[in-house]
Amino acid sequence: MQWNFLHFEKYHLPLDDRISDFVQWLVENYRHIFQAMKWPVEQTLDHIDAGFNTLPPWVVILALSLLAWKVSGKGLAVFSLIALILIGFLGLWEDTMTTLAMVLCSVLFCALVGIPVGILAGRNDTLHVWFRPVLDAMQTTPAFVYLVPIVMLFSIGNVAGVLATIIFSLPPIIRLTSLGIRQVHPELIEAALAFGATNWQVLWRVQLPAALPTVLAGLNQTIMMALSMVVIASLIGAGGLGEPVVRGLNTLDIGMAGIGGVATVLLAILLDRITQSLGAQNSQKAKSNN
Numbered sequence: 578m579q580w581n582f583l584h585f586e587k588y589h590l591p592l593d594d595r596i597s598d599f600v601q602w603l604v605e606n607y608r609h610i611f612q613a614m615k616w617p618v619e620q621t622l623d624h625i626d627a628g629f630n631t632l633p634p635w636v637v638i639l640a641l642s643l644l645a646w647k648v649s650g651k652g653l654a655v656f657s658l659i660a661l662i663l664i665g666f667l668g669l670w671e672d673t674m675t676t677l678a679m680v681l682c683s684v685l686f687c688a689l690v691g692i693p694v695g696i697l698a699g700r701n702d703t704l705h706v707w708f709r710p711v712l713d714a715m716q717t718t719p720a721f722v723y724l725v726p727i728v729m730l731f732s733i734g735n736v737a738g739v740l741a742t743i744i745f746s747l748p749p750i751i752r753l754t755s756l757g758i759r760q761v762h763p764e765l766i767e768a769a770l771a772f773g774a775t776n777w778q779v780l781w782r783v784q785l786p787a788a789l790p791t792v793l794a795g796l797n798q799t800i801m802m803a804l805s806m807v808v809i810a811s812l813i814g815a816g817g818l819g820e821p822v823v824r825g826l827n828t829l830d831i832g833m834a835g836i837g838g839v840a841t842v843l844l845a846i847l848l849d850r851i852t853q854s855l856g857a858q859n860s861q862k863a864k865s866n867n
Contacts, residue, residue, distance in 0.1 A: 695754025
């Protein structure tokens with residue numbers, strides 16, 4: 578049997594043109610709406626960034642080290658102290674604070690959107706089924722693909738980088754919040770309902786406390802994805818630690834790219850260990866309560 582109709586050189590599905598036309602249509606007709614959506618992100622990022630870069634470095638170092646000691650112990654506190662001092666001596670303190678501000682801003686908006694959406698998906702089977710392919714597409718789409726429409730809709734800069742990071746980092750917290758809600762033992766819910774609890778009380782007093790370790794695991798994943806995307810977002814004018822990496826790539830300066838990579842790794846380890854420790858603490862509390 579001959580597949581005569583499979584002449585790929587003769588037939589072309591113009592999906593690329595349709596996507597370009599759709600984004601162009603959004604830019605021409607709804608750019609003002611997207612610019613309005615940009616405002617709360619811009620205000621939040623400006624305040625966090627100004628806060629980190631205004632404070633003396635020793636205050637930030639001490640605060641993060643004390644936080645690490647509180648949630649994990651002396652080992653992580655010592656690592657935090659050494660890592661942050663090393664970043665400062667590498668000449669990347671301001672870039673690191675900008676990156677940290679962008680990550681925290683992105684994670685904040687991911688949590689504000691992702692946790693409620695995850696709760697809805699966890700309690701509604703229909704929404705869960707509809708969200709799955711959307712989240713699959715968001716997680717498997719290459720990070721660089723997000724940059725072009727973001728630039729067309731929101732221009733360039735730190736805020737555009739944060740918006741791209743929010744979209745890229747959103748799926749894990751939605752998935753794991755939904756998973757945590759669904760993993761709550763049905764007998765706990767039945768017992769709460771038997772004692773006269775409303776659906777709202779069941780959510781706040783039974784499901785969310787039991788699902789909190791899984792939600793925090795999703796937050797940890799979101800932070801790691803946000804940090805990776807913030808570096809990539811330097812390609813569209815975002816600042817932070819991605820800037821020396823991109824500059825080193827453009828000039829083939831391996832030293833500059835290397836120190837940017839080292840600072841990014843140190844910051845990633847610090848954020849990862851702190852959030853993992855928070856998740857472990859809540860998991861132990863949940864087990865002791867049960």
